[in-house]
Amino acid sequence: MRLRLATIDDAEAVAGIYNHEVLTSTAVSDIEPRTLEAQRAWIAERSGAHAVVVAELVDSDVAGFGSLSRYKDRPAYATTVESSVYVAANHRGRGVGAAIIDELISVARTHGFHTIIARIEASNTASIALHTQAGFEPIGTEREVGRKFGRWLNMCSLQKML
Numbered sequence: 001m002r003l004r005l006a007t008i009d010d011a012e013a014v015a016g017i018y019n020h021e022v023l024t025s026t027a028v029s030d031i032e033p034r035t036l037e038a039q040r041a042w043i044a045e046r047s048g049a050h051a052v053v054v055a056e057l058v059d060s061d062v063a064g065f066g067s068l069s070r071y072k073d074r075p076a077y078a079t080t081v082e083s084s085v086y087v088a089a090n091h092r093g094r095g096v097g098a099a100i101i102d103e104l105i106s107v108a109r110t111h112g113f114h115t116i117i118a119r120i121e122a123s124n125t126a127s128i129a130l131h132t133q134a135g136f137e138p139i140g141t142e143r144e145v146g147r148k149f150g151r152w153l154n155m156c157s158l159q160k161m162l
């Protein structure tokens, strides 16, 4: 497995992984699948410090991706990033997610960010365990701030100081 920065050409693979979660889980709060055009624009907006990383297998298959996005638009928050990580359902449980998180932490450190926040739906035990293992600590839960598939969603925030 190789970790590398995403290019626009990864948009189809990234959208495939992301849209699976849109349609089947509460791991993402989107309800409509992302179009290829929107996915291309999303990758294009993230280069340099706000990066998208993909995990590529030896057969060039993209097994997962992660990103560092602006935490908030206002300038005082510029030293904080928000992370996300998604692994294709058929490649889970083999260390891909952990490798992506470690790479995002490394990229964030390289670019001088001070801290990373991950916002995770409270029932997503896999993601909470993954982030905890990577050194993130819980900092609070927003209750019933989202709604999908007919149920309320609580959002946990986890934070890692860099």
Ligand SMILES: CC(C)(COP(=O)(O)OP(=O)(O)OC[C@H]1O[C@@H](n2cnc3c(N)ncnc32)[C@H](O)[C@@H]1OP(=O)(O)O)[C@@H](O)C(=O)NCCC(=O)NCCS
Residues within 6 Å of the ligand: 021, 027, 028, 084, 085, 086, 087, 088, 091, 092, 093, 094, 095, 096, 097, 098, 099, 119, 120, 121, 124, 125, 126, 127, 129, 130, 131, 133
């Ligand atoms: C969460 C997710 C990224 C984990 O990726 P993964 O490649 O399967 O995870 P890894 O194999 O690298 O596992 C690393 C650690 O995460 C935790 N973990 C992963 N899957 C888990 C599961 N199903 N249940 C509990 N813990 C789990 C474990 O602590 C694991 O360490 P271990 O193998 O030493 O026990 C993946 O399940 C996923 O993409 N889920 C859907 C999208 C999503 O929830 N993204 C996060 C949005 S906040």
